[in-house]
Amino acid sequence: MDPRVREHAETLVDWSARIDAGDDVVVHVGEGAHDLGVAVAAALGERGANLLARYRSDEMQRAYLRAHEGEFGTDPEFERALYERADSVLSLRGTRNTRATADVTDDRRQAYASARREIREIRLDTDWVSTVHPTRALAQQAGMSYPAYREFVYDAVLRDWAALADEMDRLKTLLDDGTEVRIRGNGTDLTLDIGGRSAVNSAASVAYDSHNLPSGEVFTAPADAAGRVSFDVPMTIRGRRVRDAELTLKDGVVVDWTAGEGESVLASVVETDSGSRRFGELGVGMNRGIDRATDQILFDEKMAGTVHLALGRAYDACLPEGESGVDSAVHVDLITDMETEGSSIEVDGELVQRDGRFRWEDGFAGD
Amino acid sequence: MDPRVREHAETLVDWSARIDAGDDVVVHVGEGAHDLGVAVAAALGERGANLLARYRSDEMQRAYLRAHEGEFGTDPEFERALYERADSVLSLRGTRNTRATADVTDDRRQAYASARREIREIRLDTDWVSTVHPTRALAQQAGMSYPAYREFVYDAVLRDWAALADEMDRLKTLLDDGTEVRIRGNGTDLTLDIGGRSAVNSAASVAYDSHNLPSGEVFTAPADAAGRVSFDVPMTIRGRRVRDAELTLKDGVVVDWTAGEGESVLASVVETDSGSRRFGELGVGMNRGIDRATDQILFDEKMAGTVHLALGRAYDACLPEGESGVDSAVHVDLITDMETEGSSIEVDGELVQRDGRFRWEDGFAGD
Numbered sequence: 001m002d003p004r005v006r007e008h009a010e011t012l013v014d015w016s017a018r019i020d021a022g023d024d025v026v027v028h029v030g031e032g033a034h035d036l037g038v039a040v041a042a043a044l045g046e047r048g049a050n051l052l053a054r055y056r057s058d059e060m061q062r063a064y065l066r067a068h069e070g071e072f073g074t075d076p077e078f079e080r081a082l083y084e085r086a087d088s089v090l091s092l093r094g095t096r097n098t099r100a101t102a103d104v105t106d107d108r109r110q111a112y113a114s115a116r117r118e119i120r121e122i123r124l125d126t127d128w129v130s131t132v133h134p135t136r137a138l139a140q141q142a143g144m145s146y147p148a149y150r151e152f153v154y155d156a157v158l159r160d161w162a163a164l165a166d167e168m169d170r171l172k173t174l175l176d177d178g179t180e181v182r183i184r185g186n187g188t189d190l191t192l193d194i195g196g197r198s199a200v201n202s203a204a205s206v207a208y209d210s211h212n213l214p215s216g217e218v219f220t221a222p223a224d225a226a227g228r229v230s231f232d233v234p235m236t237i238r239g240r241r242v243r244d245a246e247l248t249l250k251d252g253v254v255v256d257w258t259a260g261e262g263e264s265v266l267a268s269v270v271e272t273d274s275g276s277r278r279f280g281e282l283g284v285g286m287n288r289g290i291d292r293a294t295d296q297i298l299f300d301e302k303m304a305g306t307v308h309l310a311l312g313r314a315y316d317a318c319l320p321e322g323e324s325g326v327d328s329a330v331h332v333d334l335i336t337d338m339e340t341e342g343s344s345i346e347v348d349g350e351l352v353q354r355d356g357r358f359r360w361e362d363g364f365a366g367d
Numbered sequence: 368m369d370p371r372v373r374e375h376a377e378t379l380v381d382w383s384a385r386i387d388a389g390d391d392v393v394v395h396v397g398e399g400a401h402d403l404g405v406a407v408a409a410a411l412g413e414r415g416a417n418l419l420a421r422y423r424s425d426e427m428q429r430a431y432l433r434a435h436e437g438e439f440g441t442d443p444e445f446e447r448a449l450y451e452r453a454d455s456v457l458s459l460r461g462t463r464n465t466r467a468t469a470d471v472t473d474d475r476r477q478a479y480a481s482a483r484r485e486i487r488e489i490r491l492d493t494d495w496v497s498t499v500h501p502t503r504a505l506a507q508q509a510g511m512s513y514p515a516y517r518e519f520v521y522d523a524v525l526r527d528w529a530a531l532a533d534e535m536d537r538l539k540t541l542l543d544d545g546t547e548v549r550i551r552g553n554g555t556d557l558t559l560d561i562g563g564r565s566a567v568n569s570a571a572s573v574a575y576d577s578h579n580l581p582s583g584e585v586f587t588a589p590a591d592a593a594g595r596v597s598f599d600v601p602m603t604i605r606g607r608r609v610r611d612a613e614l615t616l617k618d619g620v621v622v623d624w625t626a627g628e629g630e631s632v633l634a635s636v637v638e639t640d641s642g643s644r645r646f647g648e649l650g651v652g653m654n655r656g657i658d659r660a661t662d663q664i665l666f667d668e669k670m671a672g673t674v675h676l677a678l679g680r681a682y683d684a685c686l687p688e689g690e691s692g693v694d695s696a697v698h699v700d701l702i703t704d705m706e707t708e709g710s711s712i713e714v715d716g717e718l719v720q721r722d723g724r725f726r727w728e729d730g731f732a733g734d
Binding site for chain 1: 398408410411430431453
């Protein structure tokens with residue numbers, strides 16, 4: 001086994017999920033993530049944790065959803081009970097075909113997600129971490145050879161997380177203290193109200209309220225948004241390509257949308273419920289190990305020099321005690337490139353980033 | 368997809384597990400059982416059942432057990448909660464390497480099994496069914512080509528179960544009414560007390576208290592046993608070959624054992640606990656679709672012309688209300704060939720089978 005698979009598993013179990021002896025750990029194993037599953041099983045065994053592996057097969061899910069008539073039972077008790085008692089949920093993604101569920105209708109998909117909203121909440125209440133095992137299908141989607149893609153993944157995953165956490169803390173402080181963020185770029189001029197919200201220093205560890213490996217972003221939950229935003233980093237949503245999505249918002253709500261490609265998928269996301277018309281998340285990518293978009297949200301949204309906004313659900317960690325943020329059955333991230341000339345991020349009128357470089361970085365083109 | 372995979376899934380879901388709309392179904396998917404998993408997912412979707420798939424990976428299990436220091440938590444609550452609320456558990460076996468866990472020590476394996484005894488009980492209280500998807504590894508273990516092995520499996524699985532259930536009912540009646548079974552053959556002369564016990568007509572359906580697909584056996588739980596028995600059908604136990612096991616019993620307890628091959632594995636089974644020194648099951652194979660031993664217990668023990676005895680746990684279905692049978696962390700079947708000349712099964716002195724043919728079958732060599 002490639003020693004990096006073992007390092008990946010150990011980073012996941014120790015740095016990210018902070019697993020202790022006796023923890024009850026559900027591991028979701030994607031169809032192509034078997035090798036990482038084996039390494040994670042060894043790491044969990046070594047730490048004396050309890051392990052229950054779920055098979056997260058895209059092809060089984062497709063077959064199930066297509067065969068079902070569509071009235072799904074609400075939050076099945078056996079599934080709920082499992083997650084209610086789990087300490088951690090480790091998702092090892094890694095598909096063998098990124099389009100495996102492309103022929104499932106959006107209605108069916110949404111009905112399934114809606115019927116499992118409480119279970120999703122319960123899962124998000126555990127020390128959950130999502131990661132990706134490199135597969136040939138993901139390499140293909142990224143337009144890369146398999147060996148090059150593996151390099152790419154491990155460059156992003158096996159970082160000096162403590163050092164990155166320190167850098168990200170600078171941006172977190174600015175966002176925590178700020179009340180208004182303005183994002184400008186090619187086709188974008190968006191103002192977001194973040195007053196009273198807390199930013200998360202997403203250092204790929206539950207100790208930082210951060211649940212993705214790799215991570216390397218700072219995110220918060222806007223209370224309001226207005227303006228226009230163009231998402232020029234192409235991506236795959238629900239198995240279909242979405243390119244050049246453009247949204248217009250008024251009083252926090254999406255009032256108009258278009259896309260150069262995949263507009264119907266975008267529409268199905270926006271129209272899921274009332275929460276899916278709002279931005280539940282503003283995130284700023286800061287992982288310089290991720291040097292290109294690979295059409296995998298877990299990586300793309302962390303790419304240094306990008307900003308992303310998610311339609312739908314807000315993360316509780318960003319909200320003041322007792323306050324509720326955007327609620328929705330979905331959480332779909334869209335990404336915009338901030339390295340395009342003339343792009344900027346300002347907090348309360350103060351320039352924080354220009355053309356993709358932070359003001360504390362080399363190459364920052366001053367005020 | 369081979370249409371027989373779909374037929375297999377439908378037989379499993381409809382005839383065997385009797386799944387209804389709204390049932391909570393846990394599906395265990397072996398490493399090589401993906402295709403059957405997809406077909407079962409479709410069948411469950413069609414019937415409106417809820418599905419949660421567990422990944423039963425031999426390689427993950429091996430990694431976990433080897434890395435763990437050996438003090439396993441007792442019946443982890445999250446796993447217990449899942450099975451307590453499940454209506455059915457469908458195990459789709461199908462390994463990619465029948466020796467995948469051969470380098471896990473017996474101690475480690477037993478410690479794990481012992482720590483999960485209550486969960487095992489709970490699982491056995493659901494409408495559980497075990498089946499096997501044909502893999503190349505299983506074909507290899509059977510000494511067969513992959514296409515020939517697939518033929519073999521589907522011959523055994525896709526039968527006229529209602530007709531076989533009728534035939535098996537004849538033997539069930541004899542065993543229910545009888546008090547003593549005597550089995551004789553090459554190296555075997557064993558007497559079993561079955562008074563008051565109920566035989567199960569194992570017609571591959573939970574409706575018959577039968578939990579294997581394929582099935583085709585009638586089994587009961589002996590209360591006592593004495594004599595000597597030679598198991599001449601070779602098999603793999605815990606990843607290792609066992610051949611020509613011979614046991615001597617006195618007052619129901621194994622007092623002596625030898626094996627031509629794999630004696631240490633046999634010893635580790637016998638010495639698990641006090642129940643593993645007793646026979647929890649006597650089974651008589653009646654599936655004529657199974658025409659050879661393939662070193663897979665699920666098939667071998669159903670082979671017409673064989674008898675098997677299990678060391679360890681008895682099935683509750685065979686016991687009178689309120690009475691407890693053999694209790695153990697293990698249930699390991701051993702098989703003897705009754706087609707050897709001079710073999711016979713008698714119930715209360717009456718000849719029921721000779722040289723592998725029942726008295727109601729063509730070719731029976733009379734009294």
